[in-house]
Amino acid sequence: MTDRSIRTLDATEIRSAHTLFRASLHAAPLTDERWQRARRTYQDGRTLGAFENDTLVGTARAIDTTLTVPGGTVPMAAVTGVGVRADRTRRGVLTDLMTAQLADCAERGVPVAGLHASEAVIYGRYGYGIAAHVRSRRLDRRRAEVRASAPADGEVELYDLDAALELLPDVYARLARSRAGMLDRTEHFWPMWEGHYRTESGLMRLAVHHGSDGPDGYASYRVVTEDVADDVAVMYVEDMAAATPAAYADLWRALLRVDLITRIESRWQPVDAPLEALLTDYRAVSTMSVEDDLWLRLVDVPAALNARGYAGDDAVVFEVSDPILKHNSGRYRLSAAGSEPTTEPAQLALDVDTLGMLYLGGWRVADLAAVGRIEVTAAGADDDALGAAHRLVVTDSSPWCGSFF
Ligand SMILES: CC(C)(COP(=O)(O)OP(=O)(O)OC[C@H]1O[C@@H](n2cnc3c(N)ncnc32)[C@H](O)[C@@H]1OP(=O)(O)O)[C@@H](O)C(=O)NCCC(=O)NCCS
Structure with a gap:
């Protein structure tokens, strides 16, 4: 008979948990160099392991953060790194992990847990519901132009990845309360952000909007040349936030001004971001998808x-x-x-x-x-x-x- 137990992993066990998690997503183990960065995304004491007869078969972890809610904030456990060995699925390992993790949040007085789901059928049974959505759009760069009547206030400056890592945490912190659903990106979030840009293709740039009251918006992007002969280069704008309408309009002016780009994909933005209305040609932009974004679980309903x-x-x-x-x-x-x-x-x-x-x-x-x-x-x-x-x-x-x- 299988003897299963759930416990918090210590520092020496974290790397095996990460390797197990990556394997559950069909990804190879990390090199030592990449692990050094990934290790920094782990918060001490927040990684659970499921063991069967002393063998690690599943894992789940969390990062403590603060969630912006309408009119306030609430402490949130950002749940991630969830995976079960493919030869041990559908026998209740995840259920044990989720039950233990929710009990831990309740005991620590964390009123809300949140996650992004790989599949939409997994987390409802544990009390998570889709609380926010994202919209991804495609722009024909040559047709897209910001309307002259859109506000303007300030300058946009470009930075490379190293400079972005110095600058962006402070810029982001000024924006984290601007919309319900946004999170504090603690020190454990940035190595994930960095890992994305160190490993994905294309040259990365961060555009920061410097408004009259200081930095009030940013957009990070990478440009991938898909077909040199046909002149197809795509700009993927993957992280963007603006505190004011002028910052939003100025950032789009700056993005559309970048030469040698055929198409822009604006990914994972607020559903109601008024991009179509910002442009002279409404049809220069089209919605590629609207998908679930943040799933929330109220751990302490009254709190x-x-x-x-x-x-x-x-x-x-x-x-x-x-x-x-x-x-x-x-x-x-x-x-x-x-x-x-x-x-x-x-x-x-x-x-x-x-x-x-x-x-x-x-x-x-x-x-x-x-x-x-x-x-x-x-x-x-x-x-x-x-x-x-x-x-x-x-x-x-x-x-x-x-x-x-
Ligand atoms: C998703 C995953 C963690 C589920 O683990 P698991 O140990 O198989 O889950 P459980 O056995 O505890 O499942 C509990 C219930 O959820 C259902 N379920 C779990 N994952 C499911 C999935 N991907 N699709 C459909 N149903 C699923 C099970 O059928 C079971 O239903 P039941 O209670 O009616 O029998 C595992 O399949 C996995 O590692 N997948 C790949 C990595 C991944 O997607 N991780 C999540 C990242 S957000």
Whole structure:
């Protein structure tokens, strides 16, 4: 019989866990040089290993960070490095890892966990829901031009990768509160960012917008020449954020000005970034995809709910079910004052993964009810509880994470 246990790995075991994780993604082990960098993405004491008869068969880890939420912030465990050996899958290893990791977050008082999912069918069962989306677009560089009426304020300067690593952490830190869903990129995030640009093809550049109040926007890109004979060079803009409309417009002016580029792919940006409206020719840009971005799991429902703000005069009573962290299950009354446990009858009922979807205001509450994710009780239907809930949680701009981990 298999004897399985989950425990926190010590420093000597981290590299084998990383190798196992990479193998689960069909990637080869890292060279010593690349491991030196990858090692810096590991936070001490946050890597779990699953052992069967003393053999490591699965792993999952987390990085402590802070999540920007509507009207505030909340501590978050950024979950990553999840993998199970291909000869040990579908026998509950991940379930044991996820259960242990959530229990650890609860014990440490971390109210929210978040992740990016390799497949959308994995994490709902552990209470994670899609809280934010990303949009990727393609631009025909020769047709794309910023409208003359778009604001301008400042200069854009280009930096190479080494300079970017010096400069960008401070620039990013000034922007991390500008949209719900963004994270603090702690010291453990930057080696991942660096690893991407050290290993992907093409020359990397960081464009920083220096506005009248200092750096207030950036875009990092790499240019790959796909077909020299046909003059096809693609600029991949993979990390971009702007605190002001002028910074956004100026960055696009600068990107479109770079010579010898045929196409620009603007990847993983906020769904509502107004790029089409910024350009003289709306059809110079087209959406390639809208995909799930950040998945959130409320580990401590009342603490998480009270970390964000709510709009309006409505109040709604809802019942949450959480089969894994049972202390979350119960009825809550939500209003502009926050959430409190209640014994009043529920108007809405939902599972904790659906609450995670609603947490940053990125979904219409009625849409989630329409697909059966939220049940409306008779009392809730009479009181238009869906409308009330929507007015409470909805936000002006689309939530967006924009940080890779
Ligand atoms: C995804 C992964 C970690 C799942 O590990 P696992 O140990 O097989 O998961 P479990 O056995 O605990 O699965 C629990 C349940 O989820 C289901 N499930 C897990 N992964 C699934 C997947 N990729 N597709 C469909 N169902 C999946 C299982 O069928 C099982 O369902 P059940 O409870 O109804 O029987 C593993 O398949 C893996 O390492 N995949 C490659 C790497 C990867 O994608 N990592 C995630 C990075 S975000």
